[in-house]
Amino acid sequence: MTGTVVLINLAGAVAMLLWATRMVRTGVERAYGDLLRRKLRLALGNRVTAAAAGFAMAIVLQSSTAVALIVSGFSASGYITNAIGIATLLGADLGSAFVVRILRHDLSLLVPILLVAGTVAFRATEARGWRQAGRILFGLGLLVLSLHMIAEAAAPLNESSLLPVVIDYLRQDWVTAFLLAGIVAWLFHSSVAAILLFASLADRGVIPIELVLPLVLGVNFGAALVAAVLTRGGPVEGRVIPLGKMLIRGISTMGALIIDLLHPIPLDWIGGSTGNKIVVCHLIFNGVTVLASLFVVNKISEVLTRVLVRPVVTERVIDTRLSALNPNELADPHRAANNVLRELIALCDKIELMLVHIIDLFERPDKTQMTAIEQLDDEIDSMHRDIKFYLARISESILDSESSQRCDELMSVTIKLEQTADIISQNMVTRARKKQGREVRFSEQGWSELKDLHAEVLQNARQAFNLLINSDVEYARQLAARKEVVRRMVQQSEEMHMRRLRGGTQESFESSSIHIDMIRDLKEVNSLLVSLAYPVLARAGMLRESRLL
Secondary structure (H helix, E strand, O other), rough: OOOOHHHHHHHHHHHHHHHHHHHHHHHHHHHHHHHHHHHHHHHHHHHHHHHHHHHHHHHHHHHHHHHHHHHHHHHHHHOOOHHHHHHHHHHHHHHHHHHHHOOOOOOOOOHHHHHHHHHHHHHHOHHHHHHHHHHHHHHHHHHHHHHHHHHHHHHHHHHHHHHHHHHHHHHOOOOHHHHHHHHHHHHHOOOHHHHHHHHHHHOOOOOOHHHHHHHHHHHHHHHHHHHHHHOOOOOHHHHHHHHHHHHHHHHHHHHHHHHHHHHOOOOOOOOOHHHHHHHHHHHHHHHHHHHOOOOOOHHHHHHHHHOOOOOOOOOOOOOOOOOOOHHHHOOHHHHHHHHHHHHHHHHHHHHHHHHHHHHHHHHHHHHHHHHHHHHHHHHHHHHHHHHHHHHHHHHHHOOOHHHHHHHHHHHHHHHHHHHHHHHHHHHHHHHHHHHHHOHHHHHHHHHHHHHHHHHHHHHHHHHHHHHHHOOOOHHHHHHHHHHHOOOOOHHHHHHHHHHHOOOOOOHHHHHHOOOOOOHHHHHHHHHHHHHHHHHHHHHOOOOOOOOOO
């Protein structure tokens, strides 16, 4: 077998490993993302519980980077302190190392079982929960299968005449080996995938025991850079946590590498193959890092906060928002349309804030919160106006059919988002004030129905906003299917409300009009947001022109 064929086989196996890891993570995020975020937020009480929560979350998501992005968002919103966030990420790194240890067991028998179970669960029903469970199971099957493919693809490397020369060089230059491993982890965006690859190669005799520690340390350093780079454009408050993790892991990996260079650390006491030594060293390193770093996270957080977070200048406050609508790029329709998309994403963030907080006003009326929601609507109205004028100026150019269609779609999205904001700020805030003024209460069952409906609409809103970034046809199809789910929830709530009225429930009498208007507002918001999926489905030929037969 030629070297080219070997590399092609190895690249294909690694590609399957990366794709399977992503499939499992996205399946978990789509099915249980909101639940996991709520549980994680509740668990972040102190450094120890935060590290334990990060450990568990990384096992579920199979990615410490995903945990880092979630926790950074919590920090930017003010839900947790930076020290707690750093402890959570260190625990997540240990969790991902534990995942590697689990996947190293012989799970070959599970491959056909997971693939069949995943296929059946995905195709048996249209229910989102089952389909995502099928995605997760199928992804796990592909993941285990990819590990066997990597081992088989690496077998001919033992006969290579060039490889021994490269390995001998790396034996003499551990710094290069360290940097090479860091680059691999960075390219994969996953320490799990990088460690599993090196362990599989080591099992085939490609990687000698002398390179175990440099490669393990390099992977851990490279993986620490990923979250720090991915959050570089976000709020400063959210960047402290990933940078704190990067600083800790940078110090620990460099320190361990220097110690190993001066006084090589023996690994003979770790049983099993060289691949097993890589996995165990990875697990031990992360465990020691967590235990040692929990005592210094507060100090590191303070130092980074002082360096990154600038004090507020009270003498002159610039109260303006930087718009993405660059007039200098109107001559290029493609760039101008991308600018509009960036502005729409900022608009979506404001709508999500309004939708998240509106439900609280019906349980705990707060005039300040109501005013804040109305101010957000004013900002959205201003952005809506600017986007419309910007799109109109794009249309003044000579556009091809594709650019013209995209501008039309962006205009439609802009109008629907502005209508959504109006429903929340004008209709729903008004109903919250009315409920407060009348001093009425929802029945316990009625309030539960409203919260469940709001949670469903909020989840659909987030999925609709994600579609603006990633026009995934399957994602759009799932979102469109949720419109019927919300319609049934509204219908059932109206029927149950009428039963409560016939049964003489006093709270239902008092809150009847507000309850009915509220569920219809939520239904209308959901319909507007679900309609963002229609252009994606139309391009894929999956949308009927009419519901009439």
